Amino acid sequence: MENKFNLILESSPHFKTKRSTPQIMYVVILLLLPMCIAGVYFFGWAALIRILLSLVTALLTEFIFLKLRKKDISPVFDGSAAVTGILLALTLPPTLPLSDVVIGSVVAISIGKQLFGGLGYNIFNPALVGRAFLQAAFPVDMTTWVKPFYFNLDSITSATPLGGFKIDGVSTALNKLTLGNTGGCIGETSAILIIIAGIILILLKMADWKIPVSIIITVSVFAGILHLLDPVKYQDPLFYLFSGGLMLGAFFMATDMVSSPITPFGSIIFGVGIGIVVMVIRVFGGLPEGMMYSILFMNCFVPLLNRYTKPKIFGEV
Amino acid sequence: MLYAYFYLIYNNKSKKITRVMMKMKRLTFKKGIHPKEFKQITENLEIKEVPVPPKIIIPIRQHIGAPLNPVVKKGDRVKTGQIIADSEAFVSAPVHSSCTGIVKNIGDYPTPLSPSDTCIEIETEEKEEFDFDLNSNIDYKSLSKQEILKLIRRAGIVGMGGAAFPAAVKFTPPKDIHIDTVILNGCECEPYLTSDYRTMLEFPEKILEGLKIIMRAVEAERGIIGIEDNKPDAIEKMSQLVDNESNINVQAVKTKYPQGAEKMLISALTGRKIPPGALPFSIGVVVSNVGTAAAIYDAVVKNIPLYKRVLTITGEVLENPANLLVRVGTPFSFLFDYIGGFLDEVTKLILGGPMMGIAQFTPDVGITKATSGILVMGKRRVGKEFNCINCAECVNHCPIFLVPTKIVRFAKSEIWDKAEDYGAMNCIECGSCSYMCPSNIPLVHWIRVAKSKITEIKKSSGK
Known part of the structure; x- marks a missing residue:
């Protein structure tokens, strides 16, 4: 009987869920695929090349940095770098020069993630760090938008719905916004796809529902009040909800686990903060779109939110 | 949400909702987890008495x-x-x-x-002699409170759910405190274990009488028997028995881990919450395991000390898992010989259930009064530990409302005062956080480290 025992000593509990961190990352990638496909449908090969380029660059950068830091290189395959690469590509204009894509992806992984210590330690959403860098370094490239050109080769320059409204006062039909048949970033134009994928993500408990819900409610209320005050100057809430990067940001960027709060009440404040900041930028600021900056801005507050929204211990008065 | 939905479907297949339960409101606490139960392995096996080992x-x-x-x-x-x-x-x-x-x-x-x-x-020796009167049958109603407590202490009764706190001490609250409720814990929320369930099915009268004795000892007005709703037979059986009792009732609670934790059960059944650091009697409640109640009946009425107990010996690698009546001190190895072989190599031998049990390094240890089960685990995949990704699963499932990942970060950085600020000492070590963690971080282990360090520091600073 003796040889039947090969005992391990371990602290309890002795069994656990099958869910693992790489699994969460790969499910997120799977749910980002519809947006990638939509992007490729609207913007053809150009979009596909940029998504793949950003993905490969992100993985390579992760590999090189782990080597430089003399760490185990297995995190390359945990899916987190791949998520960053794909998310970054989805927020880029479809005609962005390829060199810019590479730079953005390198910055996202290196400065946005590895310099903080790798997975789990970054304060900001890495993909948005990459995008913010590109916005600052190549402002013209980052604001050159085209109409969806499918697999045609000639593209026609056009404004995004938000830009068009802000600068020229042109509004865009709601059905175009929800389906995604407008100018904009590769993966952010089809609100309906993003909402479906986002809801699946929430049902799988891989994103905190409180964040997108509080963002959407805040934006609706903010825009609703403005629209009631002056319907000509301000669009209705639906326009603000379905245009630009709001949906992609709310469901896939703000809910990034690493850079969002861990306390329930903190998540709500985080979402409300993003909603307010994005509307302030869009309505009163100099830029037509502010989703990226509002998320990065609220990321700064996460440690503070975690500290001040610590839940009350059971039985504590 | 989706998970909970599938869980319901999965669970309802095997669960028959009885007539009694339909009428009952099922109470519960906030947060917690739904681990797979594995109780079907032993739940239908009758309690067998194990012979005296050499x-x-x-x-x-x-x-x-x-x-x-x-x-x-x-x-x-x-x-x-x-x-x-x-x-x-x-x-x-x-x-x-x-x-x-x-x-x-x-x-x-x-x-x-x-x-x-x-x-x-x-x-x-083969021939057994007893140090107590085998035929005694004492009417506990003729005994005073003090006499009952004395009998309970002399019989060596401790909490048999796992904590092993001396029962007579538990039933002696400070003078100015009045206990109004006695709760019997029949939740058995640990996966795999079925010893309490079998005790409820096979010795329900003992449990009920035990409860009455405890109520008399602490002068409580009411008694509640809390049972998880995955044990409809036990609920049915106990409910029938208490039908004529005006001040005792059986209450179904939702099947959720850790429903059987003292704090969770009290809050589910009475709505009262034990303040951090306090004991149940501060809110007028005493909680006892159903097995303990049965042992108290034996001790007070039959004069039998606590030297045998029911335990579940289970696990997928066992050929014949069983519910056994075992003498305290019987070596695990004797029990394995008694029930027969293993189907596979044993990599973990756990005293208790999978959530809070203690891993053993040898099968040559004797069982104690608080051993509610022996779990034998076979080969398994060891998950790699990843960095914490702030997914907040631990926060969302901690029944004590702690922020486990924060405490662990402080413990890893040896910042003990911060760990204490975050409530490390309130952790009940139920394991919900470690169970949920997708990064396989042994959160409970680190919180235990923090707890012992904090205690050590307090001791040395003379507090």
Whole structure:
């Protein structure tokens, strides 16, 4: 009987869920695929090349940095770098020069993630760090938008719905916004796809529902009040909800686990903060779109939110 | 949400909702987890009595409180039920011999709770003699509160759910406190274990009488028996029995881990919450395990000390898992020989359930009064530990509303005062956080480290 025992000593509990961190990352990638496909449908090969380029660059950068830091290189395959690469590509204009894509992806992984210590330690959403860098370094490239050109080769320059409204006062039909048949970033134009994928993500408990819900409610209320005050100057809430990067940001960027709060009440404040900041930028600021900056801005507050929204211990008065 | 939905479908297949349960509101607490139960392995197996093993190793440290001193010497002949270790201290419970035989040795052996501790080894004899009156049948109603407590202490009753706190001490609250409710814990929320469930099915009268004795001892007005709704038979059985009792009722609680934790059960059944750091009697409640209640009945009415207990021996690698009535001090290895072989290599031997049980390094340890189960685990995949990704699963499932990942970060950085600020000392070590963690971080382990460090620092600073 003796040889039947090969005992391990371990602290309890002795069994656990099958869910693992790489699994969460790969499910997120799977749910980002519809947006990638939509992007490729609207913007053809150009979009596909940029998504793949950003993905490969992100993985390579992760590999090189782990080597430089003399760490185990297995995190390359945990899916987190791949998520960053794909998310970054989805927020880029479809005609962005390829060199810019590479730079953005390198910055996202290196400065946005590895310099903080790798997975789990970054304060900001890495993909948005990459995008913010590109916005600052190549402002013209980052604001050159085209109409969806499918697999045609000639593209026609056009404004995004938000830009068009802000600068020229042109509004865009709601059905175009929800389906995604407008100018904009590769993966952010089809609100309906993003909402479906986002809801699946929430049902799988891989994103905190409180964040997108509080963002959407805040934006609706903010825009609703403005629209009631002056319907000509301000669009209705639906326009603000379905245009630009709001949906992609709310469901896939703000809910990034690493850079969002861990306390329930903190998540709500985080979402409300993003909603307010994005509307302030869009309505009163100099830029037509502010989703990226509002998320990065609220990321700064996460440690503070975690500290001040610590839940009350059971039985504590 | 989706998970909970599938869980319901999965669970309802095997669950028959009885008539009694349909009428009952099912209570619960906030947060917690839904681990797979694995109770079907042993839930339909009747309790079998195990024969006396050739040697018995009784650990003398079996309870929380003051250590005991052996009162027998090497070479002494002891009878079944004779006290072999005792202490003058208030917070203690004596240990009895669980067999008739000769004391072969008093020395250090591995015990389930420690790698090496004082044990009394007894070589058993075939003919059994008892140190107590086999035919006694005392009417507890004729006994005073003090007499009942004395009998409970003399019988060495401790909490049999796992904590092993001396029962007589538990039932002696400070003078100015009135206990109004006695709760019997029949939740058995640990996966795999079925010993309490079988006890409820096979000895429901003992449990009910035990509850009445406790109520008399603490002068409580009402008694509640809380049972998880995955045990409809037990709920049905106990409900029928308490039909004529005006001040005792059976209450179904939702099947959720850790429903059987004292704080969670009290809050589910009475709505009262124990403040951090306080004991249940501060809010007028005493909680006892159903097995303990049955043992109290034996102790007070039948005069039988606690030297046998029901335990579940289970796991997928066992050929014949079982619910057994075992003498305290029976070595695990004897039980394995008794029930028969293994289907696969054993990589983990756990005293208790999978959520809070203690892993053993050898099968040659004797069971204690608080051993509710032995879980044998086979080969398994060891998950790699990843960095914390702030997914907040631990926060979302902690029944005590802690922020486990924060405490762990402070513990890893050895910032003990911060760990304490975040409530490390309030952790009940239920394991919900570690169970949920997708990064396989042993959160409970680190919180335990923090707890012992904080206690150490407090001691050395003279508090």
